[in-house]
Amino acid sequence: MEQKQETAFEKINNAIKNSVSVKLLSIGFLIAILLIPQSMIKSLIHDREANQFMAVKEVSESWAAPLELTGPVLTVPFEIVELFEDKKIRTKKYAHFLPEELTIDGQLNPETRKRGIYEVIVYATDLKLNGSFNTLDFEQFTNQPENILWDEAVLSIGIPDMRGIQSDIKFQLGQETYRMESGVPNYLNLDLAQTNPDFGIGAVRDLQSQTGVNTRVFIDKDTKAMDFSVDLDIRGTKTLLFNPVGKTTKVKIASSWPHPSFTGQFLPDTHKVTASGFNAEWSVFDLNRNYPQQWVGRAHRINAADFGVNLYQPVDNYQQNTRSAKYAVLILFLTFISFFFMEILNKKKIHPIQYILVGLTLTIFYTLLLSLSELIGFSSAYWVAAGIVITMLTLYSLSILKSKKLAGFMLFFFSLIYTFIFIILRMEDFSLLVGSFGLLVVLSICMYLSRKVDWYNISNKVKLNNASI
Numbered sequence: 001m002e003q004k005q006e007t008a009f010e011k012i013n014n015a016i017k018n019s020v021s022v023k024l025l026s027i028g029f030l031i032a033i034l035l036i037p038q039s040m041i042k043s044l045i046h047d048r049e050a051n052q053f054m055a056v057k058e059v060s061e062s063w064a065a066p067l068e069l070t071g072p073v074l075t076v077p078f079e080i081v082e083l084f085e086d087k088k089i090r091t092k093k094y095a096h097f098l099p100e101e102l103t104i105d106g107q108l109n110p111e112t113r114k115r116g117i118y119e120v121i122v123y124a125t126d127l128k129l130n131g132s133f134n135t136l137d138f139e140q141f142t143n144q145p146e147n148i149l150w151d152e153a154v155l156s157i158g159i160p161d162m163r164g165i166q167s168d169i170k171f172q173l174g175q176e177t178y179r180m181e182s183g184v185p186n187y188l189n190l191d192l193a194q195t196n197p198d199f200g201i202g203a204v205r206d207l208q209s210q211t212g213v214n215t216r217v218f219i220d221k222d223t224k225a226m227d228f229s230v231d232l233d234i235r236g237t238k239t240l241l242f243n244p245v246g247k248t249t250k251v252k253i254a255s256s257w258p259h260p261s262f263t264g265q266f267l268p269d270t271h272k273v274t275a276s277g278f279n280a281e282w283s284v285f286d287l288n289r290n291y292p293q294q295w296v297g298r299a300h301r302i303n304a305a306d307f308g309v310n311l312y313q314p315v316d317n318y319q320q321n322t323r324s325a326k327y328a329v330l331i332l333f334l335t336f337i338s339f340f341f342m343e344i345l346n347k348k349k350i351h352p353i354q355y356i357l358v359g360l361t362l363t364i365f366y367t368l369l370l371s372l373s374e375l376i377g378f379s380s381a382y383w384v385a386a387g388i389v390i391t392m393l394t395l396y397s398l399s400i401l402k403s404k405k406l407a408g409f410m411l412f413f414f415s416l417i418y419t420f421i422f423i424i425l426r427m428e429d430f431s432l433l434v435g436s437f438g439l440l441v442v443l444s445i446c447m448y449l450s451r452k453v454d455w456y457n458i459s460n461k462v463k464l465n466n467a468s469i
Contacts, residue, residue, distance in 0.1 A: 030352060031332050034359040038328045041366045045325065048370065049318040055118035059237065063113065063122045064164030067236035070243040070302050071157035071212065072171070072228065073098060073188060074133055076219065079147040094187045095141050097294045098286075100134040100225070102246025108255035110311055118374075120237065121257075121311040124166070127232040131246055135224050141296055145221075153219045156184050157230075158212040158243075158302070164235040165213075171230045173217050180213040187297065239263070241308035244284035247293055251282045257311050264307030265289075282307060317373040317381075320425060324382070325366050327421050332359055334442060335393075338413055341446070342406060354400055358393060365389045382425075386418040 074097045082089045106127040113120045138148055155171060155178070162182060169180040219226075241264055242251055256277040262268055266288065271280040286293055289305035336355060342348055365385050372381035393414055398407035424435050 030355050030359060031329070031336060034332055034356075034363060035329065037360075037363045038325065038366070041328075041363070041370070042322065042325050044367070045318055045321045045370060048374070052118050052318065055115035055120060059113050059115050059120040059122065063237055064235040065161035065237060066239035066241070067125070067164060067234055068160050068239075068241040068243065068306055068308075069104075069127070069158070069232075069234075071245060072129070072131075072230070073156050073158075073245065073302075074136070074153065074217070075156065075185065075188065076136060076138075076153045077149045078138065078142050079144070079149065080142060081144060081147055093141070093296050094185075095136075095138065095294065095296050096188065097133060097136055099131040099228070099246045100248070100293075102129065102131040102244075102249045104129050104242060104249075104251045104253075106240075106251075106253050108240060108253055108257070108309070108311075110255060110257040119313070121313060122235065122237050123240070123255075123257075123311060124235045125232070125240065127234065128229070129232065130227075130229045132228065133226045134247075136219070137294070140294075148221065150219050150221050153217050154185055154214050155180075155217045156188055156212055156214040157232075158184060158188075159234065160211055161236070162211060166233040166235060169213055169230060169232060171215060171217075171228065173228045174223070174226045176218060178215040178217055180215045182213060184212040184214055239308065239310045241306040242282075243302055243306050244286075244289055245302065246284075247286045249282070249284045251284075251307075252280070253309060254279045255309075255311075259312045261310040261312035262308075263310045265305050266307040278309075280309065317370075317378050320378045321366070321370050321373060323425055324369065324421065327424070328363070328366065330439075331362055331417060331421065334417055335359075335362060335414075337446065338410070342401060348401055348406075350400060354396075358396065361389055361392055361396075382418075382422055386422075390414040390418065 075094050076097070077092055077094050080091045080093060082091070104127060106125055108123050108125050110121055110123045113122055138145060142148070155173065157169075157180070159165065171178045171180055240253070242249070244266075254277065258273065258275050258277060260271075260273060260278045260280070262271065262280065266282055266284050268280040268282050271278060284305075284307065291300040291302055291305070335358060339350055339355065339358070343350055368385040368388065369378075369381050372384055375381075376384070390411065394407055394411040397410040398404065401407060401410075420438055424438075427434055
């Protein structure tokens with residue numbers, strides 16, 4: 001009787017069924033294919049993170065931008081008179097003077113605002129600025145003291161977003177009190193446009209570079225020194241920064257926010273963080289920054305020396321989701337290699353379609369984790385998503401392996417691997433070390449299970465002594 005010729009599909013199917021090499025190649029191919037939806041998941045995480053940045057931006061546009069305080073700066077114009085062809089040529093210049101001492105004592109009161117499902121941290125501040133200006137020395141600028149325009153002196157404070165100001169600003173200089181007006185003179189180089197990571201990588205805040213308040217002040221040319229004080233009631237979003245304009249700048253901030261992240265060019269000299277809030281103190285000197293105490297015109301820019309605090313949200317869902325997605329290849333590999341050893345050691349047959357279904361279930365874990373973490377937090381979302389996926393995979397293992405013992409082993413295996421990944425995610429500083437040793441343990445187990453397998457004769461008989469799991 002003539003034997004029926006096998007079709008090409010049947011040949012491929014039998015090769016996958018009976019050949020270990022083809023089976024391994026097909027598993028590797030399936031892992032590579034399943035990396036495509038994994039890359040799509042990473043793109044989805046970045047999109048959701050961008051939505052969060054937009055929510056922060058929208059709230060800040062309604063509330064106020066991150067606050068970077070610069071000042072006070074005292075500006076006194078003067079004229080240089082020169083003779084040119086028997087005519088007097090007058091050139092007006094502006095001398096800028098920074099405080100000899102600047103002390104800032106502030107209370108930062110945080111609030112949480114929501115935009116959709118996203119939470120944004122905003123704050124209101126009560127800042128008290130005290131200090132003094134030393135004698136204004138014009139000798140290095142001009143030898144014509146009679147041309148100093150004392151009556152045109154201006155005092156300025158740089159504030160990046162005027163919407164944050166909540167009350168009149170009364171500035172006391174010496175014995176006089178002045179009400180400050182909007183605007184900063186354009187001859188000042190107050191570089192207040194910020195680059196803030198809360199609005200996306202490299203995103204520059206859409207702010208004017210010259211914003212703040214100013215007032216004309218009366219200065220007696222014979223005055224030796226002038227004390228000053230001013231109270232500021234200003235709102236902002238997440239970040240509070242100061243520029244150290246004083247020859248000696250001392251800042252003390254207290255807040256009820258329990259998760260501060262100190263940022264900028266200088267860390268606090270002392271700080272205390274508890275569950276009920278934090279206190280921090282900075283001391284910065286003129287030698288620590290890149291601009292002098294006094295200059296003329298736009299010779300220097302007051303920037304690149306700011307410091308302060310960021311109201312940090314301790315659980316960054318998107319950062320944790322991104323890190324967890326990086327372990328997708330590891331989970332796929334460990335899962336597929338476990339099913340492969342199930343086949344070899346227990347003479348079970350698992351079809352590539354069944355491998356694909358298992359791989360897709362593992363992939364869906366990450367979308368489930370992302371969506372849940374936006375509502376209930378990352379840790380809770382992780383265990384809910386892991387519980388759902390582990391239950392599905394255990395029941396599926398029971399149906400395809402036809403063994404409660406093997407299904408129980410898969411339940412233990414999946415519980416172990418997801419617990420291991422969660423520990424790695426939490427151990428940020430030692431995640432690489434723990435992960436490396438974990439992989440060594442897995443590799444050791446694989447080597448142990450395969451030590452008596454006759455790979456050249458595996459299709460006929462597995463040479464094992466009690467090797468079934």
